[in-house]
Amino acid sequence: MPDGATREDASQAVTALYEAHAVGLIRLAVITLGDRAAAEDVVQEAFCGLYRRWGQLDEPGKAQSYVRAATLNGCRSQLRQRIRAQRRGGPAPDAADAASAEQAALLGEEHQLVLRALRRLPDRQREALVLRFYLDQTEPEIAATMGISRGTVKSTTSRGLAALGRLIQEESQR
Amino acid sequence: MSPVMSTEARLRAATRAAADTVAPGSAPPLRLPGDPAAGPLPGGGLRRRHWLRALTPLAAAAAVAAVVIASLTLTSGVPTSSNGPASPARSAALSGVPPYYVALAGQPDTPEHAVIRASATGAVLATVKPPRPYRSFTFVSGAADDRTFVLAAQRWWNVTSGTQGEDAQQRDNTTPVVFFRLRFDPRTRAAQLTRLSHVAGSAARLAGIGLSPDGTRLALDLHQAEIEIVSLATGSSQRWVWPGTARSPGTWVGNDKPDGQPLSWTADGRILAFQFWTQSGGITQVRLLDTTSPGGSLRPTRAAVSFVGHGQVKTGPIGNSIITPDGTKIVTVASRTRGGPSGVMEFSVRTGQPVIPPPAGNITSLEPWDVLWSDSSGRTLIVEAQSGPSGAPLTGVLRGGRFTPLPGAQVQTNNAAW
Numbered sequence: 001m002p003d004g005a006t007r008e009d010a011s012q013a014v015t016a017l018y019e020a021h022a023v024g025l026i027r028l029a030v031i032t033l034g035d036r037a038a039a040e041d042v043v044q045e046a047f048c049g050l051y052r053r054w055g056q057l058d059e060p061g062k063a064q065s066y067v068r069a070a071t072l073n074g075c076r077s078q079l080r081q082r083i084r085a086q087r088r089g090g091p092a093p094d095a096a097d098a099a100s101a102e103q104a105a106l107l108g109e110e111h112q113l114v115l116r117a118l119r120r121l122p123d124r125q126r127e128a129l130v131l132r133f134y135l136d137q138t139e140p141e142i143a144a145t146m147g148i149s150r151g152t153v154k155s156t157t158s159r160g161l162a163a164l165g166r167l168i169q170e171e172s173q174r
Numbered sequence: 175m176s177p178v179m180s181t182e183a184r185l186r187a188a189t190r191a192a193a194d195t196v197a198p199g200s201a202p203p204l205r206l207p208g209d210p211a212a213g214p215l216p217g218g219g220l221r222r223r224h225w226l227r228a229l230t231p232l233a234a235a236a237a238v239a240a241v242v243i244a245s246l247t248l249t250s251g252v253p254t255s256s257n258g259p260a261s262p263a264r265s266a267a268l269s270g271v272p273p274y275y276v277a278l279a280g281q282p283d284t285p286e287h288a289v290i291r292a293s294a295t296g297a298v299l300a301t302v303k304p305p306r307p308y309r310s311f312t313f314v315s316g317a318a319d320d321r322t323f324v325l326a327a328q329r330w331w332n333v334t335s336g337t338q339g340e341d342a343q344q345r346d347n348t349t350p351v352v353f354f355r356l357r358f359d360p361r362t363r364a365a366q367l368t369r370l371s372h373v374a375g376s377a378a379r380l381a382g383i384g385l386s387p388d389g390t391r392l393a394l395d396l397h398q399a400e401i402e403i404v405s406l407a408t409g410s411s412q413r414w415v416w417p418g419t420a421r422s423p424g425t426w427v428g429n430d431k432p433d434g435q436p437l438s439w440t441a442d443g444r445i446l447a448f449q450f451w452t453q454s455g456g457i458t459q460v461r462l463l464d465t466t467s468p469g470g471s472l473r474p475t476r477a478a479v480s481f482v483g484h485g486q487v488k489t490g491p492i493g494n495s496i497i498t499p500d501g502t503k504i505v506t507v508a509s510r511t512r513g514g515p516s517g518v519m520e521f522s523v524r525t526g527q528p529v530i531p532p533p534a535g536n537i538t539s540l541e542p543w544d545v546l547w548s549d550s551s552g553r554t555l556i557v558e559a560q561s562g563p564s565g566a567p568l569t570g571v572l573r574g575g576r577f578t579p580l581p582g583a584q585v586q587t588n589n590a591a592w
Contacts, residue, residue: 031192151426
């Protein structure tokens with residue numbers, strides 16, 4: 001954690017960054033998790049992580065990329081925890097089950113169905129699709145965000161879209 | 175919903191609608207750690223850094239070529255009740271794979287440790303943490319004796335664009351990489367970690383490792399463009415490079431990092447299989463390197479199997495791929511048609527053509543992702559897959575068209591070695 005003057009600088013910089021980007025990142029997390037409260041927690045933790053590591057950031061200009069990737073990572077952890085809970089027989093096996101009633105009420109059945117299917121995709125496929133079709137990132141941008149090659153982005157997106165189509169069909173028949 | 179809407183259009187519409195439920199200006203105030211007015215942090219505050227305490231006694235050990243006994247957590251090794259009763263088929267499947275394996279574990283944003291598990295029961299037999307100042311194991315590979323493994327370790331990760339939040343091996347691309355030999359004694363359940371001083375620390379981007387079956391040589395995938403093979407006894411090495419590909423975004427050598435192992439050996443320790451991909455033509459090949467040949471170019475290596483994309487599809491994109499130890503087959507996950515469902519496929523090394531697949535058995539509801547291990551001839555495999563009905567990732571044994579989950583395997587155990 002930063003100390004002294006560095007701490008003050010870090011606090012100001014991270015707070016300014018939060019004010020500029022928090023809503024966008026919460027939206028990204030809500031898409032992935034379907035739960036507003038969990039989404040806010042993930043984003044808070046992403047910015048806290050940035051604050052703690054502010055002194056290690058080699059280029060402050062890359063802070064936005066850092067929190068975006070940290071948010072995706074936090075969402076991934078949340079979804080894995082749900083899967084682990086499911087395997088232990090615990091509650092909230094499905095992201096949609098964990099979504100708040102308010103959240104669900106705001107979305108039509110068609111959108112809920114697509115988002116449930118999205119949350120069932122493997123991590124990399126889900127993240128590639130969200131970056132590509134929600135954030136409209138280019139293949140090189142997705143490659144940089146996810147730390148994978150452009151070729152992998154292409155194949156992951158292609159496979160993810162095909163899998164999503166199948167899962168949407170499954171969801172619609174439930 | 176319009177029946178003509180594409181999956182892409184439906185996804186765009188759904189994500190936009192979900193995003194719109196978060197109104198501008200509705201983010202709660204930021205609560206930074208150390209601010210007494212902030213109240214508790216999400217999830218009960220900062221995560222406890224267990225590894226900081228665990229690593230403390232080991233601070234001085236890693237700087238020299240010393241043998242260290244890593245901090246171990248020994249458990250009883252008794253099967254958990256969740257493993258369920260052992261059916262004959264299940265027992266046969268689990269007895270066909272090596273009895274122990276090492277998996278890297280840990281939360282995605284915290285340093286990884288290595289866990290030694292019993293394949294048949296899932297019991298954690300030992301947990302090994304990297305000695306200080308190293309904080310994260312990033313790759314693991316095993317020899318054929320089922321008790322010798324090599325682990326790559328790195329100090330920390332560099333916070334750069336896009337790397338934070340990725341798996342550990344994705345992050346730290348600049349600090350030196352060091353290697354440790356892990357020997358596991360199943361009789362005493364002792365795990366001994368030895369620094370491999372002959373393998374020079376490298377600032378290059380390590381994209382994967384592969385330990386030879388006899389445990390004497392280590393293959394390194396560097397920059398996803400080069401293969402280096404190092405003798406662990408002497409430190410002598412040979413290097414092969416694909417001409418013109420170093421750090422080029424249009425090509426790579428190795429697998430889809432970090433899925434599975436990027437390199438695999440035949441049992442005689444002579445042939446090393448690796449993937450080569452080039453954007454030009456969208457071709458992925460599994461090529462074979464004769465490691466007795468002098469170092470130099472990878473171009474003369476033989477392409478055992480070629481997968482062609484972009485319109486001339488024979489099979490779809492592939493994930494991880496390995497050569498069977500008897501050198502007769504390449505085993506991989508592929509689809510027969512572009513965009514079609516994927517499955518485990520085996521190809522003849524001699525002809526490059528698919529071998530007739532095994533009967534479907536109980537695997538039709540599974541979507542395999544990666545092949546992680548093969549027995550000598552490819553009859554018994556360990557694969558990572560996603561189950562159809564629940565979507566949960568599974569790691570298990572595929573044998574005779576039947577999939578048997580490995581008890582206790584962690585979700586996405588793709589950084590594991592048998």
